[in-house]
Amino acid sequence: MRQILISNGYSEVETEESITKCLHYNYLNDQVYVDSFIHDKQTIQRWGKLKIIRELNRRGINDIGDDLFDRDLEQSNLNRHLEIKLAKIKLKDQNVMHLKQQLYRYLYFKGFESELIHNALDRVLNN
Incomplete structure (x- = not known):
């Protein structure tokens, strides 16, 4: 100022x-x-x-x-981003490793921590 x-x-x-x-x-x-x-x-x-x-x-x-920082809100935001991006990417029918890399890069760019991203990806992609 x-x-x-x-x-x-x-x-x-x-x-x-x-x-x-x-x-x-x-x-x-x-x-x-x-x-x-x-x-x-x-x-x-x-x-x-x-x-x-x-x-x-x-x-x-x-x-x-x-x-x-509100950890619950951050987890909720991460899950929302993951669901949206996963729906867009899955349409292209890629292998799991490539899909995981794309999702990781996207979520990391959005500012989420690596540990949270890995946990969310494991939970979503292993189901």
């Missing part, structure tokens, strides 16, 4: 005063932003934990606790 205000022509004094007031009124709170960001990305866009962490790191937020 400091860089944006300075680049828009505000003085150092005005910038610091604005930031101080925002902090005082709790407008600049990384924790609230992180909670909201994680909730939105998990529920609306159905991203996995790793993709959310990468995006927050890209935005300059590095301290992200594991307790902020």
Whole structure:
């Protein structure tokens, strides 16, 4: 925020005063932003934990606790992605190994952890 205000022509004094007031009124709170960001990305866009962490790191937020992630929701999102992608890929009648590789790449790109992906793939493809 400091860089944006300075680049828009505000003085150092005005910038610091604005930031101080925002902090005082709790407008600049990384924790609230992180909670909201994680909730939105998990529920609306159905991203996995790793993709959310990468995006927050890209935005300059590095301290992200594991307790902020809803594991049940993540598992539900993983299962939903898996079902949708499996239905699309199965139509092409491929061998199981190729199918597993495609599904793994897709789910990993969506940000899900390797262990969760392997467990879900084993459960779905062995049935």
